[in-house]
Amino acid sequence: MNRRYWKATFLCLFAMTAVLAGCHAYAQSDGAKHKSFIDSVNALSFQHITSNPVKTEPLLWKSKSLADSIGYHYGLAESLSGISLVLYYQGRYDESIEYNLEAIKVYERLEMFEKAGYAYAELGFRTRRRDLEQAESFMRMGLAILEDYHNSITQANAFNNYGLVKMEMNQYDSALYYVNRSLSIKKNQHDTLGIGYSYGYLGDIHLHLKNYDTAINYLKNAYKLKSLYQDSTGMSIDYQNLGEAYFQKQDYEAAIPYLRASAKMAFAVKYPLRAEFSYKTLSDAFEEMGRYDSALHHQEKFTELKSKRINERTNEKVAELQIQFETQQKEKELALKRAELSQEQLKVRQRNWFLGVMGGLLLTAFLISGLIFRQQKIKRENLKRENKLKIQLANAEMENKIHKERERISRDLHDNVGAYITNLITGLEISNLHLKNDQNKNALHLLTNLDEDARGAMNELRETIWLLNKEEVKQAEFINHLRDYIRRQKNYTQDLNIDLQNEVDAELLLNPAQSHQLLRIVQEALTNTIKYAEAQNFRINFKRENNHIEVELKDDGRGIKQEVDFMAGNGFKNMKQRAEELNGNLHIDSVAQEGVSIRLKFPLG
Structure with missing residues (x-):
């Protein structure tokens, strides 16, 4: 019976392992395909995305969903960044900022700081017409990060963006400085399209400075370079700015073709906001020329586009609320259907669940008991x-x-x-x-x-x-004991004058070991002076410095002639060892005919 049971258990475990391995292999294969698709979508160029935003948007949403499902974090960040760009060029600014911020969070978690720095710079660029102070704050954060990527294309693109933010702040010298820095890097890197964008930004700045001829020259060069890459969105912007430059020069005839071409290109790339700007300037130009029927026609187109954009945003919000409502209704219906399940089905599920849990618990208990x-x-x-x-x-x-x-x-x-x-x-x-x-x-x-x-x-x-x-010895008690010792030595000290000075608090407590070692060091020094020094005076001085006691033992005898031999003697070694046992240090100085000076310093406690 037991052998059959264990055999059946083994076969079940083997089958489960095989199924899980097969699922894992299938998931890996499927994940590789998804990753390839995600990378191909995220590799789409800037000009492709901005020139085909309507076609590109669903691809980016699919890429985001797949990256999220397989845990491909870099792919997710790149997809979020692409979605933010598409939404910006469609005039959906709030959503663009939201997805840009999400992309930054993922880049920072992945420690991809160059990507995060540029995303901050893009965020500053896209918020410049709504909150200049916040836009500059984002730009500074991005540029601070990109300082570690000096003279890179990424840093150059951020300089371009900062130039336009400075332009919106009416700081035109700073704007020209940053765009020219960008232009220098792009020329060194041979980034032709990037040079075109820098020219376009310089044209825009000079347009604000009312340097119309300089602005027109830069904008024409920008258009020429962008046309090499069929960058329809960028070309539309340059034409719109050229039309604006001629309009401000009051050369309305020259302005009209550029504005019409800009509007046409904007419609082609699904960039209605740019078309709105062009129609508004066209209406103003015709009005200045006295052609009121054309002015009215283009004003109506402008109003139509603006109303449509506002209605689309409103409709999107209504549709979003409708979806939320329908979702809630479906969830309620599903909850009712679950509640209608028969009691018998619930019992079967509960029994199966109970048996599974018990089996798992028994197996776990067996493993745990073995481990214990x-x-x-x-x-x-x-x-x-x-x-x-x-x-x-x-x-x-x-x-x-x-x-x-x-x-x-x-x-x-x-x-x-x-x-x-x-x-x-x-x-x-x-x-x-x-x-x-x-x-x-x-x-x-x-x-x-x-x-x-x-x-x-x-x-x-x-x-x-x-x-x-003794458990402890007061300083005063120790000094008195030392005086008694000196008095007892008078029979051997002959004419030696011994001066004992104490500058330490009388109530200071020494432990017996300290008292013992200290007394022996003084006795050894005095014995050596009596025997060898031929001294007239011997001074003993105790003083306290912070949490240490310093003892000076000094005579005025003939000094130590053979200092090396003295250092090697048992007396000095004993003094040295006693100082070490006090956790202190002992230093000896000697000058011929001037005596010996011994300094001991050790910590209290």
Whole structure:
């Protein structure tokens, strides 16, 4: 029974995998075809799109829909940009801006900053007649991004757009500057059509400046270059501007042919807004010539086109609302049909769903339990290894502490008790010599001193135990203890004058380890001065600087002649090690016949 069950389960899983793989392969093949179509539509040139907006628009909408369905984000952004362009040339400005903004968002998500920068520049260009301040803001954003793409065609196109925005702001010098920058780049890049557009923009600017002859020259050159590419939309704009230039020159006869040709081309490329402008100027020209019947005829055409455009926008809005209403009605009908399903069908679906969910849950539970068991096993093994490592580390740390404690005891014996014992041995040898020479008085005096040394050694041992048993030591208590030590050393200091100065707060607390290391460093320095320095004065000064204590130990003796040998000695090494244990640093200076200066600095806490 179990073997049959597992065999059937395996066959089901294999069949599902095969179906999914087939679907995936089909989807990939279908996706490749869609991607090819999307790329071919988005590759349509600017002049093709603007010259055939009505034919191009459905292709772009299809491209957008397919790119969205297969997750082709770059194709989606390019389609949105193309749709925005088509809508702009059809006079549907609000929709054009909406899709331009959507394209920018996708470009920015894809980090395609050159595309995003130019899209911002296009947005500034298309909003210039509605909100100049916002248009300039968009233009600046685009140009800031395109600074990283210096002297590119994209940057040149943005300069052209900015030139027209500056023209609308009546900043004609700036307008000429940016369009000429664009023209320079386009000439270097041999962009013939782009040169034509720069000429057209320069003509438009000079037209506003009332430099009619210069404007006409630029506009004719622009038309000539655009005609090489059959750019009907651009040619229509240049003819309309030429007509406007002659109209403003009051050469109405010369203006009329250009305006008629502009209107004809605008109709051919489905650019009715441009035809509106041409008819309006034609009406004004005929009126100036006294040909009122022609003026009325073209005024009627202008009014007809304008009314049609407004009605089309209204009809589109009504149609959109109608579609929304019908969609809502259909959704309500579908909801009613779903509610009319029989209770038995719902039960069957619920049962099938329940069985499917239970099977999935059982399989999931089986997999999860296996994973949990494996994780628990790995966790137990890791815990064993961690505990073993902790024990090893604890043992190593304990051995290290024992080793350090041995080193510290060794240093203490050398620095203090060792010094006393050395004095005792030397004194006893000298006492024996005095006794052999019947110098009993000298022997007795020396034995008295040796008795003090023995008591001193005992005091040092007690002192060490006292420091280690304390939890904290006040600075004042430490200074008093140091004064007692100096007083006890008077028998050995002879004529050495010891000056102890304390500039640290008396209530400052030191921990026992700090007190212990600090006392031993001072004792070692004083012992070395007594033994070797032949000094008259020895100064000890404590002061505080921020969160540090500085200690200066200075004598006026003969200095250190063999400094290298001194640095290598046990005394200096011990002082250095004690400074390191205080997390501080120790510095020694010595000048012959001027003494030795030792500076210790360590942090509190």
